Amino acid sequence: MKTVLITLVGALVLGAVLLAATGANPLEAYRAIVTGAFGPDGIQDTLAYAVPVVGMATALAIPLRAGMVNLGGEGQLVLGAISAIVVGRHVPGVLGIVAALAAGALAGALYASVAAVCETRLGVPLLVSTLLLSYPAMSFAAYLVRFPMRDAGSSLPQSEQLPPDVRLPAVTDGVTVGLFLIVAAVAVFAVVDARTPAGFEARVTGWGPRFAAYAGIERPGLTVRLLACSGGLAGLVGAVVALGFPYRFIDGALITPQYTWIGLLAALLAAANPLGTLVAAVFFAALTSGGFAMERVTQVPRELTAVLQAVLIIFLAAATGLLRRRRSPA
Amino acid sequence: MIDAALFASALGALTPILFAALAGALCQRAGVFNISLEGTMLVGAFAGVAGSWYTGSAWLGVLLAVVAGTAYSLILAVGHVSFGGDAIVLGVAINLLAVGLTSFLIRTVFGTRGTFSDPALQGLPDLDLGGIPVLSGHSLLVYLSWLAVPALAVLLYRHPWGLRLRGVGERPEAAASLGVSVTRYRYGVILAGGALCGLAGAQLALGNVTLFSENMTAGRGWIAVVAVMLGRALPWGVFAAALLFGLAEAFGFRLQGIGLPQQATDAAPYVVTLVALFVSSARIRRRAST
Numbered sequence: 055m056k057t058v059l060i061t062l063v064g065a066l067v068l069g070a071v072l073l074a075a076t077g078a079n080p081l082e083a084y085r086a087i088v089t090g091a092f093g094p095d096g097i098q099d100t101l102a103y104a105v106p107v108v109g110m111a112t113a114l115a116i117p118l119r120a121g122m123v124n125l126g127g128e129g130q131l132v133l134g135a136i137s138a139i140v141v142g143r144h145v146p147g148v149l150g151i152v153a154a155l156a157a158g159a160l161a162g163a164l165y166a167s168v169a170a171v172c173e174t175r176l177g178v179p180l181l182v183s184t185l186l187l188s189y190p191a192m193s194f195a196a197y198l199v200r201f202p203m204r205d206a207g208s209s210l211p212q213s214e215q216l217p218p219d220v221r222l223p224a225v226t227d228g229v230t231v232g233l234f235l236i237v238a239a240v241a242v243f244a245v246v247d248a249r250t251p252a253g254f255e256a257r258v259t260g261w262g263p264r265f266a267a268y269a270g271i272e273r274p275g276l277t278v279r280l281l282a283c284s285g286g287l288a289g290l291v292g293a294v295v296a297l298g299f300p301y302r303f304i305d306g307a308l309i310t311p312q313y314t315w316i317g318l319l320a321a322l323l324a325a326a327n328p329l330g331t332l333v334a335a336v337f338f339a340a341l342t343s344g345g346f347a348m349e350r351v352t353q354v355p356r357e358l359t360a361v362l363q364a365v366l367i368i369f370l371a372a373a374t375g376l377l378r379r380r381r382s383p384a
Numbered sequence: 385m386i387d388a389a390l391f392a393s394a395l396g397a398l399t400p401i402l403f404a405a406l407a408g409a410l411c412q413r414a415g416v417f418n419i420s421l422e423g424t425m426l427v428g429a430f431a432g433v434a435g436s437w438y439t440g441s442a443w444l445g446v447l448l449a450v451v452a453g454t455a456y457s458l459i460l461a462v463g464h465v466s467f468g469g470d471a472i473v474l475g476v477a478i479n480l481l482a483v484g485l486t487s488f489l490i491r492t493v494f495g496t497r498g499t500f501s502d503p504a505l506q507g508l509p510d511l512d513l514g515g516i517p518v519l520s521g522h523s524l525l526v527y528l529s530w531l532a533v534p535a536l537a538v539l540l541y542r543h544p545w546g547l548r549l550r551g552v553g554e555r556p557e558a559a560a561s562l563g564v565s566v567t568r569y570r571y572g573v574i575l576a577g578g579a580l581c582g583l584a585g586a587q588l589a590l591g592n593v594t595l596f597s598e599n600m601t602a603g604r605g606w607i608a609v610v611a612v613m614l615g616r617a618l619p620w621g622v623f624a625a626a627l628l629f630g631l632a633e634a635f636g637f638r639l640q641g642i643g644l645p646q647q648a649t650d651a652a653p654y655v656v657t658l659v660a661l662f663v664s665s666a667r668i669r670r671r672a673s674t
């Protein structure tokens with residue numbers, strides 16, 4: 055925890071230097087980020103952005119707990135969203151909502167399981183199989199909304215809208231009841247992680263894969279299960295986003311905001327600890343939405359917040375490495 | 385369908401991946417799993433365009449790209465080798481930092497967003513090798529990337545540095561006990577890899593096209609990581625793997641010409657790479673079981 059705070063201060067100082075270099079007042083810029091993220095105008099944007107980021111962070115934290123990196127979150131997210139739209143356009147009413155969400159989760163889970171099987175059966179490392187499978191999934195969705203599923207009345211590559219009865223009710227502007235689904239997912243992950251044998255098996259594997267194997271934890275099965283959960287949640291996030299405003303699948307709309315990569319950074323920052331991941335993801339979401347306010351106030355490009363996030367992770371990775379070395383001078 | 389132009393365009397697509405994959409192979413041989421190729425290439429592409437724009441010379445742009453790539457790879461060198469940070473975590477963050485930093489700089493330096501291009505921006509000239517089909521008409525960097533393959537092979541297998549470098553990768557403790565500095569060799573490969581990624585970015589932004597756009601590397605650095613794996617970090621193996629990807633990309637463009645949707649052909653290189661990985665790992669296991 056102390057390390058996190060020290061690295062946070064380090065990243066903020068570096069950000070202040072960058073800000074000063076572009077001729078802006080660092081304090082003013084930071085104040086704009088905070089008021090922009092949590093002020094009365096900004097809090098809704100932060101919340102709307104935090105829902106998918108927290109969802110993806112948690113999804114990627116699940117296998118990370120066992121030291122497995124799922125780099126294919128984007129593909130699973132997009133497949134979940136497009137499956138939800140397909141089902142939602144054919145099944146009416148509340149049943150449609152439930153079926154669409156389930157379809158999204160199922161699509162993500164199945165696709166991530168394919169990547170897991172690539173490692174357990176076909177000898178392709180998970181890091182690579184998840185990443186490589188991600189691109190065809192994105193291309194497939196891009197193809198669907200350009201040709202078979204295209205909204206004929208629009209020139210944009212987007213699907214038709216969901217019927218009004220297959221939409222998630224809004225809590226506030228831009229935030230649907232999907233918020234509660236994601237919070238529930240975080241809670242389930244936290245409980246399973248801390249209180250069940252399954253969570254313990256994952257954590258033991260994360261501490262030391264060889265020790266875990268010696269203790270009788272069967273790695274291939276664990277890999278498939280963890281990836282199925284991870285992809286399932288990623289797919290559910292896609293479905294939740296698709297069932298919210300603007301109630302359709304727009305090509306690139308899930309990729310451009312970098313939900314997946316910011317989520318992965320949050321999970322890495324928190325070492326996949328469930329509550330830590332939640333806090334880190336909310337923090338990153340606030341930083342990103344605050345960046346828009348900073349740009350309005352100081353004219354500094356909002357991409358600066360992306361730089362800050364990455365610098366924070368680099369500092370933290372270096373600091374944890376240093377700590378580990380001090381503890382075990384090998 | 386299959387003609388000289390197909391191979392010529394495959395060669396253009398090959399070069400950035402090949403440079404980055406050679407960088408990855410070099411690091412792999414010294415025991416560093418480098419997944420920051422994508423980000424380093426992107427920084428190189430930006431520096432190349434900025435250098436060419438402000439000096440008016442594409443070659444000074446290439447020089448700046450190499451310098452920037454080397455400097456940027458210092459993050460991995462310091463973070464991983466000196467501090468002992470996890471190479472995968474650092475790599476993911478370095479890649480994201482590159483996206484953020486170049487998007488930030490394109491706005492502060494060039495004052496635009498998305499893509500920077502200008503008719504006055506100098507690209508690398510195409511060389512005319514006496515009009516030989518396929519091989520002629522590429523930038524000097526393309527030929528340089530081919531020369532880099534045997535050069536790496538000679539360095540790794542015919543030079544004392546290569547022997548020590550492989551020792552550092554295979555048995556760091558043994559190498560250290562023989563007086564080889566593991567730290568120095570790992571710094572060396574990471575920084576040299578950064579320079580190669582700088583060349584990859586320069587070819588991408590000043591050779592294949594003459595512009596910089598946000599995230600223009602578009603996964604090529606990741607493909608290079610896979611090419612290292614597929615080619616088992618052997619110089620010629622990596623060359624073959626990168627060529628496979630270049631051909632898949634060029635062939636994909638060709639298929640669009642006969643009416644296949646672009647999205648199907650966009651996905652082709654990744655599917656081809658995955659299948660190639662299946663085949664190669666199946667062969668390794670079959671050999672191991674006999």
